Amino acid sequence: MSIRIEHLTDRRPHVSADELLAGFRPSERFGEVSFDTYRPDPQQPSQAGAVRELRAFAESVGRAGSGGGFFAKLFGGGPRPADVRTGIYLDGGFGVGKTHLLASLWHAVPGPKAFGTFVEYTNLVGALTFRKAVDALSTYQLVCIDEFELDDPGDTVLMSRLMRELADAGVRIAATSNTLPGSLGEGRFAAQDFQREIQVLADQFEVVRIDGEDFRHRGLPQAPAPLSGDELERAVEERFSGQVVAADAFADLIEHLSGVHPSRYRKLLEGIDAIVWQDVHTIEQQAVALRFVVLADRLYDKNLPIIASGRPFDEVFTAEMMAGGYQKKYYRAVSRLTALAREGILGDVSTV
Missing domain, CATH: 3.40.50 (Rossmann fold)
Structure with missing residues (x-):
């Protein structure tokens, strides 16, 4: 043949805002993965532990009161109960299966939901404007952000505000990264000048560490x-x-x-x-x-x-x-x- x-x-492709939103789903590589298809390294117990954490998180998405918006109404804008997790953050090195697990979470949760890389979300804001992006994503049950990273002050301020507004709307957020939330941006820009914004991001998550070598x-x-x-x-x-x-x-x-x-x-x-x-x-x-x-x-x-x-x-x-x-x-x-x-x-x- x-x-x-x-x-x-x-090729000089053009992509509309609607096409961008429709594309916020796992790629072909992760189109049919699940928690059951993830193969934890028996020498790295944190990998099996991450599966358990994510299964529990998936079960909590969509429950009445699981998000920030519900508790803001229920308690008159007061703090959420301590045992309610608004987000989960998978921290680990290259090739330990973070994207596989994040896509498995996306598949396990009923919609509406979104899955994309950090860069794709910042691009979405650029295409739709910040307010329209928030309005669109605020209707979702779950927003998954793969490869979370802060490259510059603009990204830091943008994502801090975006995630705060999504959490207040009751959206659950899951992310993967090679860097702990509180250390985002280090070595790339004057991150110490944006500690407030970075702390807002870090406060959204419970961190789950995944150890191991590149699969x-x-x-x-x-x-x-x-x-x-x-x-x-x-x-x-x-x-x-x-x-x-x-x-x-x-x-x-x-x-x-x-x-x-x-x-x-x-x-x-x-x-x-x-x-x-x-x-x-x-x-x-x-x-x-x-x-x-x-x-x-x-x-x-x-x-x-x-x-x-x-x-x-x-x-x-x-x-x-x-x-x-x-x-x-x-x-x-x-x-x-x-x-x-x-x-x-x-x-x-x-x-x-």
Whole structure:
């Protein structure tokens, strides 16, 4: 069967506000996961403990009085009872299954509900305006925020206010992150100047720690090395027969991303079965690297295998970036790109 070749650099997607809201659900990779499909590491009891915590949280969503709005009315605006949790926060390293568990929670709770990454929520506010975003999300039972992170003061003030208003409306909130709530923003901006806002965020959650090693690489071979030009062509023919492949020169793709808002990256990949990049190189500029991280997340969401030539993915960011304030983002991206490269060459699949 022939391969249909497309180029992401030819695509300039447009996404309406309604389409953005409709897209707030787990990606294809996590479309059918559940608490039962999560495989806790027996050497890490916190993983099984997190499942128990989330099952209990799921059962509490939708109960009369479980949210802030109800108690604000019942007690005349006074404090909530101490045993009522408005939110739950999964803190852990890369590849321990936080997204799998968050998606499982989303599937276990009746709607209306929303599931998206932190970046997607900030993009939603930008597309709808703050008030319209609050009005839309306030009608939901549950809002799930994956990869919670504070990159700048604007995000901090925005999300502090958004989450306070959602909690007051009775919306339950669940989040995942690589950073404890009280430490969000450290190393990225003058977080000490925004401690009030950060504390408002932290106060919404009960923190559940998940320990363990990166599941994407547990017991599996290292990612295959990048291919030469001839090897790239042969591998594409062997692996992607009958599929739609997005093939681009890496440099051209990186330049193209600067003209596509990150909220449109999901639409950018629509209808694509696999990714081929020619001459991957190290990204030198931080703004460019952060855009590429968002693309890596959307590729992983859609479980798109990658075949590439050039530099290996553990060299796609500079050493300074990997050691700087955004290092957790970059390590997550490298982990996910490595998993997709393994799928591209070896056919190994892991869902975390």
